[in-house]
Amino acid sequence: MQFHTPFTQRYDVPIPIIQAPMAGGITTPKLVGTVSKLGALGSIGGGYLPPRQLKKVIRKSRRRARKKPFQVNLFIPEYPQVSLERMQHVHHILHPFREELGLSEGDLPTEFAPNFEEQMEVVLKEKVPFFSFTFGALHPEWVHLLHEAGTVITGTATTVKEAKCLSELGVDMICLQGKEAGGHRATFLNRPEDGLLPLEELLASTLGNVEQPLIAAGGIMNGTDVLYYLRQGACAAQMGTAFLTTTESGAKYKRNLLTEKQTTLTRAFSGRLGRALVNAFTRWGEEHPFEIIDYPIQNALTQTIRKAAGKQYRSEFLSMWAGEKVEACRDITARELLESILQDIYDLVKEP
Numbered sequence: 641m642q643f644h645t646p647f648t649q650r651y652d653v654p655i656p657i658i659q660a661p662m663a664g665g666i667t668t669p670k671l672v673g674t675v676s677k678l679g680a681l682g683s684i685g686g687g688y689l690p691p692r693q694l695k696k697v698i699r700k701s702r703r704r705a706r707k708k709p710f711q712v713n714l715f716i717p718e719y720p721q722v723s724l725e726r727m728q729h730v731h732h733i734l735h736p737f738r739e740e741l742g743l744s745e746g747d748l749p750t751e752f753a754p755n756f757e758e759q760m761e762v763v764l765k766e767k768v769p770f771f772s773f774t775f776g777a778l779h780p781e782w783v784h785l786l787h788e789a790g791t792v793i794t795g796t797a798t799t800v801k802e803a804k805c806l807s808e809l810g811v812d813m814i815c816l817q818g819k820e821a822g823g824h825r826a827t828f829l830n831r832p833e834d835g836l837l838p839l840e841e842l843l844a845s846t847l848g849n850v851e852q853p854l855i856a857a858g859g860i861m862n863g864t865d866v867l868y869y870l871r872q873g874a875c876a877a878q879m880g881t882a883f884l885t886t887t888e889s890g891a892k893y894k895r896n897l898l899t900e901k902q903t904t905l906t907r908a909f910s911g912r913l914g915r916a917l918v919n920a921f922t923r924w925g926e927e928h929p930f931e932i933i934d935y936p937i938q939n940a941l942t943q944t945i946r947k948a949a950g951k952q953y954r955s956e957f958l959s960m961w962a963g964e965k966v967e968a969c970r971d972i973t974a975r976e977l978l979e980s981i982l983q984d985i986y987d988l989v990k991e992p
């Protein structure tokens with residue numbers, strides 16, 4: 641089957657599907673490589689990876705992709721100013737979680753996120769074919785350098801205003817993240833609650849306002865959904881939640897994804913709004929809305945808890961990022977998922 645969208649026509653990616661970047665060990669080289677090798681675009685969620693590890697993951701993914709293009713995604717850094725007392729207070733009120741997991745109170749973290757400039761140096765040196773970013777706008781100098789290296793750049797928007805800002809920056813494509821999406825909200829110019837448009841509405845209101853091709857993300861789970869958004873004017877569909885339960889994904893909470901249905905928007909895990917499965921931690925967030933500190937500080941404060949919860953498989957304390965359509969998740973391989981999407985589309989387009 642042949643697709644003709646600005647995405648498939650401009651780039652060496654015949655299938656207009658992007659396996660979403662998903663930071664936190666989910667987008668393994670095996671997942672990224674398999675997706676790219678099959679003709680869609682695999683993406684590395686590199687946001688939390690220190691530069692040396694990022695380089696390793698890029699090289700492993702590139703090897704598995706067998707010369708097909710792949711993408712790297714990073715987080716635009718944020719630097720909230722927070723007093724030591726406030727951090728100590730939140731560190732302390734999180735202690736009951738540590739106790740449940742047999743952890744001591746420990747010291748406050750001193751590092752909050754990997755060094756962004758060093759991550760970007762790796763991306764540049766490795767000459768990655770596609771680069772995307774979220775949580776903000778990339779500095780124009782990086783846009784220039786990436787373009788010089790031949791990298792295709794995508795920025796992420798949740799409002800028309802953000803899409804226009806990214807458009808003026810000169811990115812090549814804009815990924816629109818509808819409110820249905822799993823994981824962190826990309827919102828950076830507006831208040832988080834203003835960045836919660838359903839994907840259909842966001843796409844319709846952005847089309848015609850920017851010249852760049854638009855990628856649709858949020859709640860896309862099968863071929864019917866992919867075809868729908870392509871027909872609405874998107875150049876490609878970015879899918880996260882559907883890939884979470886594939887065999888190749890590194891998600892620690894596949895069992896929950898396959899059995900639970902209820903998602904919520906929460907700042908409890910990281911300080912940034914995101915969509916996750918409901919659990920004890922998201923309920924704690926609802927009870928302590930004013931205690932939570934902005935990203936990335938809250939993220940660093942909850943890190944030891946989430947790590948231990950992963951090891952002990954205590955899903956009540958894990959950040960189980962997932963989109964609204966989680967009930968459509970299936971226990972299959974990435975190849976089976978892509979083949980079933982293509983089959984759906986084939987059946988739909990051949991219908992009289």
Ligand SMILES: Cc1cc2nc3c(=O)[nH]c(=O)nc-3n(C[C@H](O)[C@H](O)[C@H](O)COP(=O)(O)O)c2cc1C
Pocket residue numbers: 660661662663666685686687713773774796817820821822823824857858859860878879880881882884961962963964965
């Ligand atoms: C577990 C998880 C982690 C995510 N991590 C990232 C990330 O690191 N960078 C990014 O740009 N988007 C990230 N996202 C958001 C996706 O790019 C995309 O917007 C979303 O998955 C689309 O909605 P869907 O999950 O309903 O398919 C993540 C999503 C999930 C589910």
